[in-house]
Each structure stands twice: as structure tokens, then as C-alpha cells.
Amino acid sequence: MAKKENRVNIQLECQSCRKSGLPGVARYVTQKNKKKTTARLELRKYCKFERKHTQFKEVK
Numbered sequence: 001m002a003k004k005e006n007r008v009n010i011q012l013e014c015q016s017c018r019k020s021g022l023p024g025v026a027r028y029v030t031q032k033n034k035k036k037t038t039a040r041l042e043l044r045k046y047c048k049f050e051r052k053h054t055q056f057k058e059v060k
């Protein structure tokens, strides 16, 4: 059995939406391994508001 306690739920938020001042900010809910990934997660994902790939950053 894999150890579950190292996986935590996190939210990724579109950095470009945040700067734009739009009412909606695209977010993804995902999981990460807090032992392997100690730094803030950063990923390129598709933003449904802007209809393009943007940089997403982990938020708390």
C-alpha cells in the first residue's frame, strides 16, 4: 500500500488571469507529493477563460 499522507490537495491559479483583473481566475485542483515537491508547484496549463496555455502557480 502506498502511503497516502504525502499526497496533498492543492490549487493551481492562472497567473495571467490574476494580473488581468478579470472577475474570474482560472483554477485547477490537483495533488502533489509534499515530500518530493517541497517548492511551489508551477505548471503550464490551459486557461479556459483566456483560451490559451498560461503559467499556473500553486496557491494556498
Ligand SMILES: [Zn+2]
Pocket: 014, 015, 016, 017, 018, 026, 047, 048, 049, 050, 054
Ligand atoms: Zn487565465
